Each structure stands twice: as structure tokens, then as C-alpha cells.
Amino acid sequence: MSGAPSGEPFQPLGDDDPAVVGGYRLAAVLGAGGMGKVYLSFTPGGRPVALKVIRSEFSQDPEFRRRFQREVQSAQRVQGLYTAPVIDFDTDGARPWLATAYVPGPSLAEAVSTYGALPLRSVLLLTVGAAEALHVIHAAGIVHRDLKPANVLLAPDGPRVIDFGIARAADNTALTGTGVSVGTPSFMAPEQAAGGTVTPATDIFALGQIAAYAAIGAPAYGGGPSHAVLYRIVHEEPDLSRLPSELRPLVARCLSREPAERPALTEVIDLCHGLSTDPLRQGGDWLPQTLAGSLTARQHLPEPVRTPPPALPTPTAYSPQPPPPGGVDPYAPTGFGPASAPTQTAPGRPGTAPAGPGFPPAPPPVVSGQQNWAPPPPPRRKKNRGLVIAGAVAAAVIGLAVINALLPDGSGKDGSGKDNAKQPTAGSSGGASGGKRPDPQPAEYKGIDLTENYFVMLADNPPRPTSKDGNPGFSSKGDVFYQPRVLNVVERDEIGTGNGKLVLLQSGQQGSLDTCRSETRYSESIRLDQLSDGSQLCVLSDAGHIAVATYRGKSGANDPSKYITLDLTIWRNAEDPQKKG
Template identity: 40%
Template sequence: MRSPVYEPLAVDDPRQIGGYRIAARLGAGGMGRVYLGLTQSGRRLAIKVIRPEFADDPEFRRRFAQEVTAAQRVQSLYTAPVIDADLNGPEPWLATAHIAGPSLGTVLFESGPLPVDTVRTLAAGIAEALQAIHRAGVVHRDLKPSNVLLAADGPRVIDFGIARAADATPLTRTGGAIGSPQFMAPEQVLGHSSTPALDVFAFGSLVHCAATGQSPFGQGPAQAVMYRITTEEPHLDGCPPELRPLVAQCLAKDPAERPTTAQIIADLTDSPDPVTSAWLPEAIVTSLAPYDQVPTPPPPSPPFATTVPPTIGLPPAPGTPTPPPPHGQAWPSSPTAAPPAQRGNSPALMILAAAAGVLVVLLAVILAVVLSSGDDETPSRDIAQSPSTAPPQAQQPTAETTGPQEGSSEPSTTSTPAPDAGPDNGVKPPGTFLDEYKGIGITGGYGITFLDDPKRPKEGDSGDFDFYFDGSYLWGDNFAYIDVSAKGDYNTCHDTTLYEGHAMSSPGAGSRLCVYTAEGLLGIVKIKSLDSSHLVIDLQVWQGPADR
């Protein structure tokens, strides 16, 4: 059964993780990919598999283990409890109870701001979740709409504590930030210590966003938003009057001036359980039904040991079918000739056999001649080579196309020395302009590969440049912003040193980025438009320098 809200598995997705059957994809982000898993009894789990880039870092594993252990102590009606985890495998994973509902981010994107009464109930549930998280000694550090799920019986806060584990990896130590800019606290932006008050600030931004559909600190490039968070007061003009005083207190620059979660709960409700069965608008309640339609898991892959490896030694008898390779592998195979329909010594067959023998001898003679002509010590011809007055080809300057300059659609040409002669490996000299693409659309969870056809994004996160559904992260090998006053060309990207590791919070429309890939290519990306689920870019691709 195919679900309208769950993404089907791709060919390379696992069919089983830790003994749990995998039924579908739930999403992807900067930390990894999330799957819908099923226990033997049919209970649904959300299983997050951590990216290899994080899993390879010992400090991440150490902190991840600490945070998972702490998260298991969190007990609240408004969190997704941790059910299972594998902290020591090649790809660590964490399983929590699956929540049958969309994220707050999805609802805001599809339906707009929520009614005030719904926001108050939502806020009370989130405040209770934060209270339980803080009691367990955990600070969420990445509270945002995509980390709040909406179910019929109340909201659920997910992914608490994982951001702290990622904060220790080289991917973030090199300049990238963990946390979504619109929901970061000033002390988080400035790199100060994290306390529960950090989550209260994010809570205030989230409540404002749920009620208005906007961040209290506006939109734009991450640096601009973070600057406003640390230096400017929030813009609360559109916030409903019933919520504005609480939001303003939560967004105080000084952490000591923000309310505690207990004070927030007391301000929002007089009931010990603030959530009622009719807390969501009817349109959203109706949209929850497909989340209960669990897709049927695909059949399990056959065990690796049951497949037959390729035969080494004597070939199979004529007409014997070639055994299939193990799942996920492909072996080169040559067709086995079928036995002839008749056997006999007819004249036609004898003539064909003789002709074949002559052809074999001829081929052998030709091969011997070719091989002997390639021997440097044996003259292959008697015609003398006339000396050339031109310098060797490797020393001649070559014209190099450097791509369109700023403000021009035509490539410019500069003269650069050619590299020393050597085997042709298909790699262009550094600075060579390769191609340009206009108006590439990338849906969340898809990416493009510069070596391939960038106009056709592929599902998954293995491309040179990826954009994730929650609109919070871009993913590539190395990012750097191009200053507004600088030219968007190869030299600008080559000279800058302000690269941000592998993950970057989504920049605003009009931003320009330099992106280096592991294959040695340089992409210059211009953001044309961006929302929470779709990105449109222009792209120039260059051959990058050898020293990157």
C-alpha cells in the first residue's frame, strides 16, 4: 500500500535497521535520514540514521551516547520517547516512538498561521515538554517548527539534545552553526554556554511564528538574522495581543530575564493537562488521517550468504544459466554459447571453420605488428622525422576560457601556461569554466551533482549541493558567502578563506555562494528564490584548484 504522506523507499535504502522492518522514509536533514520502522508487533518507530560524516568523529559518538542516555530519562506526554538505539555500529541510529502527524513547519507552510487558541494550547504543550527535557539535564538547542509534531492528542517535541552532539564535530567546529538562525538565542549566536534559557528564547520565536507565520527577527541571510538577534529588539507588531507579553519576555536578550518553563505553563493554562481532543482546527484534524495509513514494508532482501558467487576456474557447461549476483552487486558476465542445434560435418560448416581459422591467424599477425611498432628500441618505419622549430607542446601557452564575468553573459579568455605534458586524464586546468545553468529547481530532500546533469536533481543527500525539506540547512563539501560588493567569479571564490565546513543554514534570496566539491570542482551558486520546501538557483561550474 502506497501512502500519500510517507515517501517510498529508494533502491539503496535499508530494509531493516536493528531488527526493525523499514516501511518508508520520513525525512532528511543535516544530521541524517529518518525512516518509518515497524516492530514485530507492528508498533511504529521513527528511526534516525546518523550521517557517516558525523559518525566518523569520535567526539560526536561520545556526546551522542551521553545525549541518548539523558534523553531516555525524559518522561513527558509531549515528547517522543526514546525506544532503542545503536551507538557503536558503523552508522549510529536512534529510534523513538513515531508520531502520526505533520510537523508544525509543514502545517504553517501549507495552511498559514494558527488560531490564537490553538497557539496557546500548542505553547503550553511545548512548555511542558521543555520542562521535562530540562529536568533530565538536557538542553534542546534546536527547537524550531520542524522539530514539533502535531498529533490529535497534542504536540510532540522531538530531536532534543542531538544538536549538542553535532556541535563537537569538525563539520561545525570549522564555522558552521548548529541551530536554525531564526530560532537561535543571542548567547547561542555568540558561542556562549547553553542553559535552559536558550530553549525559552527559541520557544518565544516559535510561538510568534506559529501565530503570525513570521520570525520576530525577519528573514534573509543567516548572518543578517543572527546580527538582528544579538543587537535589535524583536518585531512583535503582528503578534496577537493575548500572546505578545509572554513572547516579549521569552525574547529578552538577557537569559536571566526570561521566564522559566513553570512560569510559562502557569501563564498559559490553569489546567494540569492543557490539551483537549479538539485543540486543532478541523482542516488540520482531517489532514491527520493519512498518517495512520502505514505503508506495507517491501519484502526483505535475501541474505547475502544465500547468493551464489561467480565461478572461479572452469567455465560452466554450454547453455548453463549464469547465477544471479548478490543483492546490490553486479558482476560482469559473458554470455555462454548455447549448444548448436545440429552436429554434423556438412560442407558449409567445414568452410566456415576454415575461414575462422584463417581469420584467427590474420589477427595474430596484425597484433604482433602493432605490438612491435610500439617498442621504443625497434624502428617501426624508415621515414625520418623532420625536426620542428616550434617549442614542445607542453611549453606553449594555451588560451583558457574563464567563464562569464560579472555583468556579462559571454565567457572571457585569458592566456595561462599549459601544464606539463602527461597522460590525458580528462581534468581541465584550474580556473577553466565548464558550464552554466539557469533556474535549477531543487525540492527539499533532493540534491544536484556538478559532475552529472545539475538540471536533474536526484533524491537523497549525496550530491555536491543539497537542500533539505525544513529549509534550515544546505549541504555541500565546502561553502562560502560571496560579499555583496565582490564579483561572483572564480578568483573571488579561490581567494576567500571563509568556508563553513559541510552544512550551512539556508541563506536568503539573492545570496551568492562558493561551493567546493570533493571531486575538485568549484560551483558558484546564486539563490534566486527560497521557501521551506523549494529552492531555485543559477549555477556556474569551474575546474577548481589543485590545492583545495
């Protein structure tokens, strides 16, 4: 999915484009690609975002949805200076989408197509910026897999790498054999083209391709049919004769067919600095003047289109002033959009303002382009104020007498002598006084050895590691589980939850019930390499239980089984259960 199409940077919305996605009001079309369409929108604070809506064909594939959710959550951890960070997403809706920071610049593909090859200094700055971006992406356990000119944007202050890891969600799904193209053959590595193992070295091959494309204005392996390009990538050497002589050794090493022979990213950066006569510093002069001047148009952003609301009906004879409309603005924001305050229907997800105390009743909807308002009723005849008050007092006295007769006496027994006093439950508010219910007493469990692919439930007393159906294997229903995972061929161990939220406490924070209740830095998994002996994390289960898990280390290399050790302090029924659905 590219950041912008060729030609004008902002295209108007078409008839088949939605007006609002996930509460974001769309302003223009930025581009389209194999996986979906990209729109311009804004956050409530006015910051522009690129909102990417996935194609319906992918949306109908459950395996794609599962992978897409995992990859987007991984991409949220990437916060490099040369990337466009993911700021919001929805993987469960009818059309999955994600929003990233908007980059006011063309893609490398568009820039080369319009202005031709870049000068050597621009190529070097492009290469070191993209290499630094890949370094941050790989550190998050992600392999980009689809680094190509359309996924490198040229901002005024340096390049930005986008769409890292997202292409993996489409690999090996039902769509890969139906003619839907996701990758770009001209920029694949040999092992990728041959269906082999993809590693971080795969991205270094693509980085060499990016440098060559920027310097000569064409792919290093030429064009033509996809199968012909892939054959040359796997079996032949690239034609680097048109490259500046200074770049040839670096690009040739990046394009080695053997992944082990390609340089590390730090080495790529050092070699680029060695090739430049001046220090490589990103800034407003990193691009040629003709290209830099074209960026101005991308900084004048269009606003979301608002169609004027329909005219109000003519006032009636008994309504001397125009009555206020009872309908709603069909273009008013419905949630997390630029002209509305964010309102919540579920934690972390924008929606419509709720009804209830402090909120006005919902207005009637707009029907057939008319505002559905009703004229005020004719004025009523005034009643005798004294009689009304006297009647209300009498009714109140009678009502209190009836209620007192029906209530049990202070002993909690009715006329039959049966004890009817209600004890406050875990979900009650603490009795008739309406006060806050008392906090549950903590239960402590030391030295729980949690084997890989096993989980514990906080409600169990004591919490015993178990597995799905009694067989070794991972279950997403666990409150706390330990699982080794492979993400884009990068293996890492994680503590996770399939039934709630986790919060890794910072140094200096003391794990307690109040701390866990106040924290909002939620996650569904935490890597073991983020933990040391004594690290604490909060576990907030959907069933209402809260725990502080203290990490005590993992099994040694010589242990016959692989496990981690946890101390658990559990407050059961500390909160109301989360409603599902």
C-alpha cells in the first residue's frame, strides 16, 4: 500500500469511498495498492493521518484477520525517526483498517518516475535513513518483507519507511492463489522469490535494490514479466554498470545471493558515511531543489467535505420563532474524528455518546433529507399552584406509608420471622449505604513454575499451570500464559494473556491493587527480554480478578523442560466482570 499515487497528491473521494472510517472523517484519497486503499484524515487535535482500509477480499479471510491483528500490534512498537508510526487500528470491523502518521512527501517510486534518478548525496542520505529505519524495525522482531520504492516516502527532513511487516499477513492465505498481488517481484530477495526462509538479511537485499533504483532510476534487475525478473534475481547478477562508481561495492554486497554475505545495517551506514565528502545530515537540503519544491503542495491539506444540511421547513403559524431542529447533522462526527470530542462505547474504541444521566436524549434521525422536528404544543392553561403542591405532598405521605409497611424491620426479618437481610456480594456497592465496596484480601502464591504453552487462571485456588484439554498446547483462554513465539522468523519468548490485559510496571513502581487499577498502558503480551528478576506486571482479567505477577527468572539451558517462575498476588473479584460482545 503506497503512500500516494502519481500525479496530484490528493484525489477526491469517489462514490464508492466511505465518508467516515472508525470515527475518522475522510478528506481525500492518498493512494491504493494490492492490500487496500489509503485515505487522508485527521485526529481530534488536527494532526493528519494516513488511514489504510484493507480490501474486502482480505477481510473475508479469517486467517488474514488473525495475522493482520498480530502484525499491526507488533508494528505499534516501532517508533523510529525514519518510520511512520501506527497510531490507531481496528482489526475486528467489517473492513479492517489502521492509521499511521501522515508523511508530507511522495514515494520514492513517484519521485523517480517524475523527476528521474537522485544525486549521489541524496542516495546516501536515503540509504542511511532507510537503514536506520530497518534497524528499529528488526529490533522490534519484525522483518519488513516488502521494502520497495512505493514503501519509502520522501519527507522534507528525510525518508520514511512504511508498511513494515504488514505484507506477511497476506502470505499463504486463501488469496495468494487468486490473482491478488501483494509483493513486488522486482525488489524481492532470491530466498524470498524461491519461497525460502525470510530473515532480516532479506530486507538488506531490498535496501540495496532501493539504493540502486534511486541512483539509476530503474530496478537493478530490469523490467519485464514477473517470472523473468524473478529468474534473473535468483540466477543472474544485477547490471550495476550505470551506478556511480562509489556506490557499486556497497550495492553489490547488499545484492549478494547468499544472505550471510550481505553487510549488517550498521556496516551499511558506516560505508555510506565513508563515501560522502561532507557529513551526512538530514535536513531541508537533502533532496534536489526541483523535488523539494514539489513537497509544498502536500503540506496544504484538504479538509473533509461537508455538504450543507437541508433547509428547515417553514415555521407554522403558532410558532413565532424558527423551531430548533430535532434532527442531527448527517455530516456530524460519530466518534473519534476531527470535529468532535471522543466518546466511548467500549474501552479504547471511539463511538457514539452514551445515553443516561447528564446526556440529552438522542435526537430523531434524518429521514428523506428532512429535519424531523415537531412544533411545540399549544400553551396549557395554568393550574392553581397551591392545589398542585398540596396534592403532591399528600401523595408522597401515602407512598411512604405503603413502602414502610412492605419493608422488613431493622432486624432484617419480615413478619414470618425469616431472615431477609441481604449480604453485599462481590459485585455490589457495599450495602444500603451506597458506599464503595471493600477491597478483597490478597492471596499470595510463591514460586509457580509455568511451563511453555501452559497457562494459569486467577480464579483457581491455588492457580495451577494447565493446558488446553489437559494436553500440552497453548490456549487463548488463559489469564496468564508463557509461550515461545516466532514472529517473522524472529523467535522470542512472551508472557501473555488471552483473557484480559497486562501492564509492565516501571522501575520504582510498587505492584499493588491501586497501582494496577490506575494504570492504562495495556498490552496483551510482554517479551521476556524486557524482564529481569523482580520485574512486576499487572494482570487484569476480564472476569474481574487483578494480580501482580513478579518474574523470578526462567529455566536454565540444561533443564529438561522450559518454564518461567512467577510469584502471584491475586485480588479476586476486585472489579466487575467485563461484558463480552
